[in-house]
Amino acid sequence: MIETGEPEAAVAERRTAFDVQPTIDNFRSLLATVADTDRDAAHTEAALTVVRERAAEQAGYLPHLIDVLILAGRDDEAWHTGLTRWNEIPTQQRVELVELRRRTHPAEVCEPYQALIDAQLLDPYDKRRYDRAITLLRNLREAYVDTGEVTCFEAYLETLRAEHRRRPTFLAKLDDARFQPSR
Structure with missing residues (x-):
């Protein structure tokens, strides 16, 4: 027309x-x-x-x-x-929202990222849950770096390792992704 x-x-x-x-x-x-x-x-x-x-x-x-x-x-x-x-x-839209917000307001996305990571790790139907969690962890780390709160990320990572200590595959993926425990 x-x-x-x-x-x-x-x-x-x-x-x-x-x-x-x-x-x-x-x-x-x-x-x-x-x-x-x-x-x-x-x-x-x-x-x-x-x-x-x-x-x-x-x-x-x-x-x-x-x-x-x-x-x-x-x-x-x-x-x-x-x-x-x-x-x-939907979970994918949550991830997209958090990613979009991270670019301009990184301090606001730390808790939502953690909720997404927790949900991902506990999803028994997703065979790629650990890989997806690692991707989210990388993005969470970037958010913490952008806010200058790297020690908060390290503390979260330690807590995550402790909570999932009975998931050796996940811990190995953390190590492979260079998410080493702090000494």
């Missing part, structure tokens, strides 16, 4: 599709159409309102809300929304 000179109709079509199904893909299409037609950001705000309302009513829309907020550049709102409903979002 943009090609035929009907930009308002194109935006209206994308907006209707988003209102029916407020997903990240439909939001992306709406943003692209708004940008292509040089329309104002009011459409973006209206779309955000729709997905916020859906997420408040139905937890299934919460991951879409977080994705939409990030795409709209509302990282702080995405972080706070995710934190308040942490257990309602």
Whole structure:
């Protein structure tokens, strides 16, 4: 419809599709159409309102809300929304939120990282749980380095080793990843 000179109709079509199904893909299409037609950001705000309302009513829309907020550049709102409903979002999205937040607010992610590591280590259905935990540990260490609290990371690592002393495979992976116990 943009090609035929009907930009308002194109935006209206994308907006209707988003209102029916407020997903990240439909939001992306709406943003692209708004940008292509040089329309104002009011459409973006209206779309955000729709997905916020859906997420408040139905937890299934919460991951879409977080994705939409990030795409709209509302990282702080995405972080706070995710934190308040942490257990309602998928693990992978939790990891993505923590990674995004670590870049600008490393002090805020230490506890969420630790929760993710603990959950990963205790997941009996994930054969790669130790590898995933090691990856999270590396990122946690970076957060502690960025905050200047390396000794806090070392203390956490010691506690983690003590708690999982009966998991020799995990301890070996820690050693292989150069997470040596402090002497």
